[in-house]
Amino acid sequence: xxxxxxxxxxxxxxxxxxxxxxxxxxxxxxxxxxxxxxxxxxxxxxxxxxxxxxxxxxxxxxxxxxxxxxxxxxxxxxxxxxxxxxxxxxxxxxxxxxxxxxxxxxxxxxxxxxxxxxxxxxxxxxxxxxxxxxxxxxxxxxxxxxxxxxxxxxxxxxxxxxxxxxxxxxxxxxxxxxxxxxxxxxxxxxxxxxxxxxxxxxxxxxxxxxxxxxxxxxxxxxxxxxxxxxxxxxxxxxxxxxxxxxxxxxxxxxxxxxxxxxxxxxxxxxxxxxx
Amino acid sequence: xxxxxxxxxxxxxxxxxxxxxxxxxxxxxxxxxxxxxxxxxxxxxxxxxxxxxxxxxxxxxxxxxxxxxxxxxxxxxxxxxxxxxxxxxxxxxxxxxxxxxxxxxxxxxxxxxxxxxxxxxxxxxxxxxxxxxxxxxxxxxxxxxxxxxxxxxxxxxxxxxxxxxxxxxxxxxxxxxxxxxxxxxxxxxxx
Numbered sequence: 490x491x492x493x494x495x496x497x498x499x500x501x502x503x504x505x506x507x508x509x510x511x512x513x514x515x516x517x518x519x520x521x522x523x524x525x526x527x528x529x530x531x532x533x534x535x536x537x538x539x540x541x542x543x544x545x546x547x548x549x550x551x552x553x554x555x556x557x558x559x560x561x562x563x564x565x566x567x568x569x570x571x572x573x574x575x576x577x578x579x580x581x582x583x584x585x586x587x588x589x590x591x592x593x594x595x596x597x598x599x600x601x602x603x604x605x606x607x608x609x610x611x612x613x614x615x616x617x618x619x620x621x622x623x624x625x626x627x628x629x630x631x632x633x634x635x636x637x638x639x640x641x642x643x644x645x646x647x648x649x650x651x652x653x654x655x656x657x658x659x660x661x662x663x664x665x666x667x668x669x670x671x672x673x674x675x676x677x678x679x680x681x682x683x684x685x686x687x688x689x690x691x692x693x694x695x696x697x698x699x700x701x702x703x704x705x706x707x708x709x710x711x712x713x714x715x716x717x718x719x720x721x722x723x724x725x726x727x728x729x730x731x732x733x734x735x736x737x738x739x740x741x742x743x744x745x746x747x748x749x750x751x752x753x754x755x756x757x758x759x760x761x762x763x764x
Numbered sequence: 765x766x767x768x769x770x771x772x773x774x775x776x777x778x779x780x781x782x783x784x785x786x787x788x789x790x791x792x793x794x795x796x797x798x799x800x801x802x803x804x805x806x807x808x809x810x811x812x813x814x815x816x817x818x819x820x821x822x823x824x825x826x827x828x829x830x831x832x833x834x835x836x837x838x839x840x841x842x843x844x845x846x847x848x849x850x851x852x853x854x855x856x857x858x859x860x861x862x863x864x865x866x867x868x869x870x871x872x873x874x875x876x877x878x879x880x881x882x883x884x885x886x887x888x889x890x891x892x893x894x895x896x897x898x899x900x901x902x903x904x905x906x907x908x909x910x911x912x913x914x915x916x917x918x919x920x921x922x923x924x925x926x927x928x929x930x931x932x933x934x935x936x937x938x939x940x941x942x943x944x945x946x947x948x949x950x951x952x953x954x955x
Contacts, residue, residue, distance in 0.1 A: 494854070494882075518851035518879040519861040561862050705832060705848075705860045734845050734860055736832045 496536035497521055503540045508550055510624075511687050512557065514711035520557070527556040551627055558625045560596030562702070563641065564658075565603045565648035567733050570701075572653045573753040574604075578728050579611045582696055588617040591695040591722065593686060593715075594703035595621035598632030599645075602661075603652070604699065605675045610655045614678060620693050622684035633681050635671035642669045686715050691722045698723060702732035709739045717742040720762060729756045769913070771953045772887040773799050773836070773852075775880045777873030777903070779806035781894030781923025783815065785943055789893075790823035790841070792947030796955040797825055799889075800836040802852070802880065804844045804873045806895070812843045819843075830858045844871040851879040867899040877903025886911030889953055891946065892937075893917045895927025904935035913953070915939045915946060 490498075497517070505511045512520060524536055531552075533539050542549055565571050582588050592601045601621040608614040623629050637645070642662070649658040662669040684692050686703070698719050704712045719729055720742055729746055731754040737743035746756035778785055782805045793801075807815055812829055820827035823841065830842040830850055835857045844850035848860040850871050866872035877890055877900065890907040892900045894917060908914050914937040919925035921942035932940065939949060 491882075516851075516853060516859045518853050518859050518882070519849070519863060521882075522851075522861075522875065522878075523863065559863050561864055702862050705862075709833065732862075734832055734848055736834065739833055 493521070493536065496540070497524060500524060500536050500540045500543070503544050504553070507544050510554065514687065514708045514714075515706055516708055519706060523557050523559055527553060530556070554625055555627050558596075558623075558628065560623075560625070560628050562596055562599040563648060564599045564637075564645035565652040565654075566600065566701070568648045568651035568653075570730065570733055570753045570755075571603060571607060572651075573750050573755060574730065575607050575611060575653055577750055578697060578730075578755065579608070579613060581726075581728075583611075583613060585696060586616065588613060588697075589693055589695045590617060590619045590697045590699065591693055592619065592621045593684070593692075593698060593700040593719075595623050595632055595681070596625075596628050598635060598681075599637075600699065600701065601632065601679060602635060602671055602675055603649075605679060606649070606654065606658075606661055607652070609675070617678055619679045620695075621679055621681050622692065624683060624685035624687070626683060629681050629683060633676075635676065636668050637671075639664065639667050639669060686718070687711065691718065693722060694724060695722050695727060696724055697728045697730070699730045701730065702735070704735060704737075705732060712737070713740040713742050716740050716746070720745055720758065723758050725758060725762065726760060727758050729758075730754065731756070769953070770887055771799050771889045771913070773880060773884045774801040774889045774891065774950060774954065775877055775907075776801060776803045776891040776893065777805075777877065777895070777900040777927075778803075778893035779869070779895035779897060779899065779924075779927060781896075783807070784923060785893045785917070786819055787822055788943055789947050790819055790825070790827075792951075793823065793825060794951045794955040795824045797839055797951070799954050800838055801825070801841045802830065802836065802844070802850070802876060803841065804850060804871045804876045806869050806871075806899070807846065809846055811846050816843055832860045833857055844876065846871075849875045851875060852883045853879070854883055856883060867897055869897070869899055872903075873900035874903035878906045881907040881910045881912055884912070886913075888912035889915065889950065891915045891917075891950070892928055892931040893943070893946075894922040894924045896924045897926060898930040898934075900927055901930040901934035904931050904937075908935055908938075913938050915941060915949060917946065918942050
């Protein structure tokens with residue numbers, strides 16, 4: 490191990506011992522890059538200096554958590570996946586009197602609002618409850634506000650149409666200065682809550698779980714653990730949507746998920762598994 | 765000439781003009797090519813499936829999209845998927861992230877080069893070809909710092925010279941070669 494890798498392991502240890510956040514099962518290459526960005530932005534020189542700061546300076550922690558979790562998404566990211574959800578999964582969900590959806594790792598909320606819009610257009614939103622969770626309180630707060638920059642909004646509007654949206658996306662927001670604010674009504678059936686996939690247990694009984702591009706940051710061990718958590722949280726025949734480049738073939742728990750739409754990485758629990 | 769050093773992996777970065785360069789380069793790679801070759805090419809938001817197919821047709825080596833969590837196999841060329849950064853983990857498997865763009869691009873050549881350098885150190889060969897931005901230069905600098913070998917396409921020979929120029933300015937190189945000689949050099953190291 491070289492000096493920097495040792496420093497990284499000590500940093501991970503310190504975060505766990507001092508603050509209870511456990512990044513021990515995060516994939517190291519991208520974690521190292523993000524931790525080094527923190528070092529650069531805080532002008533600390535080495536990961537060792539960052540560790541010292543995070544141990545002694547309580548007020549510095551939110552910045553570290555925000556830096557490590559780096560939420561990046563867009564509304565209707567990979568629109569073809571949202572199209573597949575609408576066309577193939579919603580008709581099954583429509584057969585339930587009440588629908589529970591869990592978005593695990595919702596970051597700034599881009600995808601949770603995307604989902605709410607498509608459910609609204611499918612006539613399903615009034616009987617749907619969406620739980621949007623993340624372990625980062627700061628981004629949960631941002632997600633709750635539902636405000637995006639006009640610059641981002643242009644891309645989102647294109648994605649929305651490619652995802653099969655029935656109006657124009659501006660139907661759902663109010664533009665003010667350089668920002669757009671999503672319609673308050675979209676939030677009526679969304680509950681934002683703190684949940685940490687690394688440490689917390691079953692969250693709800695869900696018909697659909699969306700967890701896109703979150704498990705890519707986890708080692709095989711933690712990916713398997715979280716897929717087990719998802720299995721235990723889904724109803725029989727429930728759906729799981731992952732990011733469109735995610736591989737789950739190293740996970741033993743993944744065996745109970747059947748490919749539903751392989752290209753869109755949508756899986757379904759087998760008929761004998763689930764609640 | 766230090767062509768006797770053992771190379772375990774080759775990483776290659778390119779953007780504008782890069783596809784044409786790879787179409788000229790890959791047919792000349794030896795069928796006895798022993799390491800694996802990992803490519804980041806800024807080819808836009810569309811998938812790289814088509815590019816894999818086109819490059820596979822001219823190359824004696826199989827060309828595939830790098831798949832998350834898989835370990836690269838000897839004698840195979842891998843392309844980074846569109847829209848994700850591609851890393852090589854210390855234990856050797858591929859990993860992806862959607863972290864912010866680096867040098868305005870994702871996938872980033874710097875990210876692939878840095879993580880591959882940490883994994884293979886002096887047994888890594890890194891190649892920078894034609895391209896229109898500075899991506900790859902910092903990564904190449906890190907490759908050289910850890911003892912890896914650097915080949916940069918001669919900017920005069922490149923369809924778009926900015927990327928090899930930036931690499932030479934920031935990282936320098938062990939060899940600066942026209943495209944026609946780069947395959948021969950790679951084969952000396954890798955067969």
